[in-house]
Amino acid sequence: MDFTEIYRQSAGHVAFSPGAHFILTAVADRLVVRRADTFHVSRSWQVPCSPTPSAAAIASTTSSRSVRPGPNADSLTQTAISHIAWSPDSEYVFAACAKLGHVYVFRMRDEDWTAHIEAGAEGLIRAEWAPDGRHVLCFSEWGLRLTIWSLVTRIATYIQYPLHPDRGHAFRQDGRYFVLAERHKSKDTISVYDATNSFSLARHFPLPTSSMSSLALSPSGNHIAVWEGPLEFRLLILSLAGDVLGTFKPDLDPGFGIRNVVWHPSGMFLAVSGWDNKIHILEQLTWSSVATLELGTRIPANVTIWREPSNWLEATEGRGFLSYEKLEGPHPLNANRVDNSKAYPKCGTTQLEFNKAGTLLMARFENVPTAVHLFAFPGPGEAFSPRLRSVLLHSSAVAHAQWNPLRQGRLAISCGGQAIYLWSEEWIGEGGAEEEMAECVGIPAKKFDALDVRWAPDGKGLLLIDRETFCCAFEVGPEP
Structure with a gap:
């Protein structure tokens, strides 16, 4: 894999465009669009960080939602942008400032064109695009209403x-x-x-x-x-x-x-x-x-078990890649003890996701935070008998896992350290048949924690997100 340089971002606000040609990031109060091939800055807009009149009026009487100049002004500027998103056709981007009650919309083809949506006294808690890319959905606080703003007619539709x-x-x-x-x-x-x-x-x-x-x-x-x-x-x-x-x-x-x-x-x-x-x-x-x-206490014998090698990052100095260790079953599965007397006990599935073809079901269980379970799901014409196919065991708790959006047998995992983990069933073995393979890939940086990993829409690259920075990783070599 080839890794890019490390770039700044705020609050994990990084997103590929739907066509994977650009990358949108929020850095404090600024939106930055970079080309995905050269990472040169293509567009940049500054988002005003002043509260709406309604938000300012509410802040003057409600201390829990204070939006005031003074000691908190710098921290407010750093956390002003709460949502960013591309329109489905990559024509527009928006930056939402929920605490301030603003949504700013910008157009890629015309850097001077802008649209400004201002929430009223009901406030703003979330914004997102409609599939047509010409309507913005704005959810107010306290579940009062949903406002759908049209960029074409400039008319708002209200749903209570x-x-x-x-x-x-x-x-x-x-x-x-x-x-x-x-x-x-x-x-x-x-x-x-x-x-x-x-x-x-x-x-x-x-x-x-x-x-x-x-x-x-x-x-x-x-x-x-x-x-x-x-x-x-x-x-x-x-x-x-x-x-x-x-x-x-x-x-x-x-x-x-x-x-x-x-x-x-x-x-x-x-x-x-x-x-x-x-x-x-x-x-x-x-x-x-x-x-x-x-979820059982032991992994059965007919299941492929992959375990992250111990201290492999130190041995490779965070560079290159190394295969998981392949274990023979049955193998014990160390699960955390669960206190069912507490509300929301730490057990059950935290993530459940089918791959693109529906042939694999990925599951993560909260009381086994270091494991990723892959269940084989029968395809059309096959006998219906879902079963546990593979288990990936890691040294640290899994932070995020995501299927490749186009390639049906490709999974990316992050565990919050200076590495990413890849599982694939597209590996070509010595006999020419496809086999599954699991690899640990070090991130060549002095300090970087991959807290989140996101595939590009074309399935050819990955976004690796740290607390205040990000980088990209792109696969090299011929496609399968």
């Missing part, structure tokens, strides 16, 4: 009482419909809006839930998975018309709710997990469980 700002909403893949969880008169509801018709209301129906946690829209856009809060393990499958198609509850109540729900890329299956270290696989016909994957 969204349930959550960071979850509970989704666009269909074609961008036609926007599904939003709302709460009206103490009742959970779902609304479906036509994004191509000024976000007009197409459907609105109540939910049979007491405290909805979130929702997940199927890849086909025909089904909505909705689940309860942390106190009840209950999942509902609904159509876009509001019909309840299925309900799932385990035979034995685990005592806590659902942590992760992820659709299979085909939409034929649904993986559901909670705090009990079990992953339930539901199928589309009856929405019942057809398989249960469970």
Whole structure:
């Protein structure tokens, strides 16, 4: 792998453009766009850091949300930008300053063109792009409303009482419909809006839930998975018309709710997990469980085990790469003790993700923080028998793991140290057949902690994020 120089960033705000040609970063109060091939600065904008009149008025009476000049001015400037994002067509970028109530939109082709969105007294907690790249969604504080701003017509559309700002909403893949969880008169509801018709209301129906946690829209856009809060393990499958198609509850109540729900890329299956270290696989016909994957105390003998070599960074001086150690099973799995008497016990899945082809399911369990589990998932025409295929064991807790967005058998892992870890099933063995391979790759820097790792949209490079800096790593050699 080839590594770039190290560049500054603030609060982890670094993002590849959708075409992977540019990299957007926030550095204090400035947005910087670099070319991904040369890393030369292509565009740069300074974001004003003055609060809106509404935010200033609220700050004068609310000490918990103070936005005042004086001793805190420098620290406020350093943390002013709370969100950055590319539009899906890479034409625009925005920088949101949630504490100050601003969203600034800039255009790549015209450095002088800007748009300014100012939140009112309801405040601003989150901003994101609509799939068309011409609407910005702004969620207010306290769940008061969602405001959808059009860059074309300069008209705002208001939706009252969204349930959550960071979850509970989704666009269909074609961008036609926007599904939003709302709460009206103490009742959970779902609304479906036509994004191509000024976000007009197409459907609105109540939910049979007491405290909805979130929702997940199927890849086909025909089904909505909705689940309860942390106190009840209950999942509902609904159509876009509001019909309840299925309900799932385990035979034995685990005592806590659902942590992760992820659709299979085909939409034929649904993986559901909670705090009990079990992953339930539901199928589309009856929405019942057809398989249960469970974390055990030992790794079985028919599973490939990869272990990070001890002290390999010191031996290689942080340069080059080294293969994992391949172990023979069965092998004990050292799990942390769990105190179920506490709220949100440290167990269950913290991450659940299918690869692009749906042939592998990656899972990370909180009480085994150093391990990454890979489950083989049958493809079309194969006997349905999901099983544990590989386990990757590390010296430190895994900070982040992500599948390659294009190559189906490529996984990147970071553990917060001066290295990244790569797993692949595309390695060509001596017999010419594809085999799996796991490698530790040192980052050639004097001091760098890879707290986060993100693939480029084209799958050819990686963003490595430290606390205040970042660098990129690009694979060299012929593609498989």
